[in-house]
Amino acid sequence: xxxxxxxxxxxxxxSLSCASARQISTTPLAxxxxxxxxxxxxxxxxxxxxxxxIEQFSQPDIDGWEVRKVMTDLHEQDCIPDPAIVAxxxxxxxxxxxxxxxxxxLEAIKMKCGSNKNRKxxxxxxxxxxxxxxDELGISTxxxxxxxxxxxxxxxxxxxxxxRWYKDFGLDKMPGYKHFA
Numbered sequence: 001x002x003x004x005x006x007x008x009x010x011x012x013x014x015s016l017s018c019a020s021a022r023q024i025s026t027t028p029l030a031x032x033x034x035x036x037x038x039x040x041x042x043x044x045x046x047x048x049x050x051x052x053x054i055e056q057f058s059q060p061d062i063d064g065w066e067v068r069k070v071m072t073d074l075h076e077q078d079c080i081p082d083p084a085i086v087a088x089x090x091x092x093x094x095x096x097x098x099x100x101x102x103x104x105x106l107e108a109i110k111m112k113c114g115s116n117k118n119r120k121x122x123x124x125x126x127x128x129x130x131x132x133x134x135d136e137l138g139i140s141t142x143x144x145x146x147x148x149x150x151x152x153x154x155x156x157x158x159x160x161x162x163x164r165w166y167k168d169f170g171l172d173k174m175p176g177y178k179h180f181a
Contacts, residue, residue, distance in 0.1 A: 041073075042077060050085055053070065053073075053081070053085045054084060054085055054088045057085070057088035057089050057092040058091070058092070060095075062092055062095065062096065064096050064098060064101070067092045067093065067096055068101070070089075071089060071101075071105060075108055080112050080113055080122060081112070083125075083126050083129035083130050086105075086109055086126060086130050087129075087130045089102075089105050090102055090105065090106075090133055090134065090137060093105060094137045102137075102139050103139075103145070106127075106141055107147075109126060110142075116168065149170060
């Protein structure tokens with residue numbers, strides 16, 4: 001009889017722990033689902049991919065959190081977004097009145113272009129394509145605002161600094177450049 005009650009107590013504890021484990025495991029499963037969904041997005045045709053993100057950005061009742069979530073999902077993908085997606089993202093930023101987010105979105109698009117060579121070819125084309133949207137919404141690019149250059153940077157020869165960064169940031173034209181490089 002004692003072993004029977006012990007077995008019931010043990011089985012009850014096991015079912016309790018399984019229920020607790022089920023509740024605790026919902027978060028990792030959700031994270032796994034998100035990862036699997038993100039992986040499937042990579043396999044979509046380009047038209048479906050573009051349509052998905054344009055529809056997400058074009059929701060009339062979208063809020064700041066959702067805009068950031070869609071941007072995060074977009075930047076997780078291994079591709080440079082189409083100008084139509086960029087235009088929809090800029091309109092979503094304007095709808096929530098977040099100019100800072102729009103500028104960071106453009107900076108992230110520039111970084112997605114990859115190397116300096118690609119940035120000089122692809123990023124200006126994207127800006128050229130979304131220029132009417134930028135003008136319509138009254139949004140300036142980070143380059144027009146001077147945000148592509150460090151504002152208060154003074155190179156110090158004692159600091160570690162990549163030599164190519166001087167050229168990237170235009171510091172090779174400043175007086176005394178040879179002293180720093």
